Amino acid sequence: MTEPALAPRNAFVGVLAVWAVAFVASIAVGVFVPEEWRVPWLLVAFGAIILLSFAVQLWYGRTQGFILRVGGGALGALLVMGVISVGFGLAALVA
Structure with a gap:
């Protein structure tokens, strides 16, 4: 039998990281x-973020909520990267 952790680490810190x-x-x-290579490099960066x-x-070492935490990290990263890429896209149109 495994013993529960007395003071487990906060799982949300990993998602924020x-x-x-x-x-x-x-x-x-x-x-x-350069502008013409941004989308492929954003895809490469997102793949690395999924692995991260x-x-x-x-590394956190808890099984409870693993899929939820990984999904939250990936979905949040996708939204962050999407909003920033939209900003760069709009900046390229204006310039």
Whole structure:
């Protein structure tokens, strides 16, 4: 039998960390990558974020709510990256 953790770590911190990395990655892609290569590099960055989300939640070490936490991290990262890419797209149209 396993013993429950007396003071488990907060699972939401891992989700927020994935969102923060997605924010930084999408800003970096938008700034450093030419316009015609932004979408493919955003897809590569999102793939890396999905792997990071799995790794963070596996490192957390709790089975309860694993799929929910990974899904929350991935969906939030997708929304963050989508909003930032829309901003860069609108900036490219205006310029």
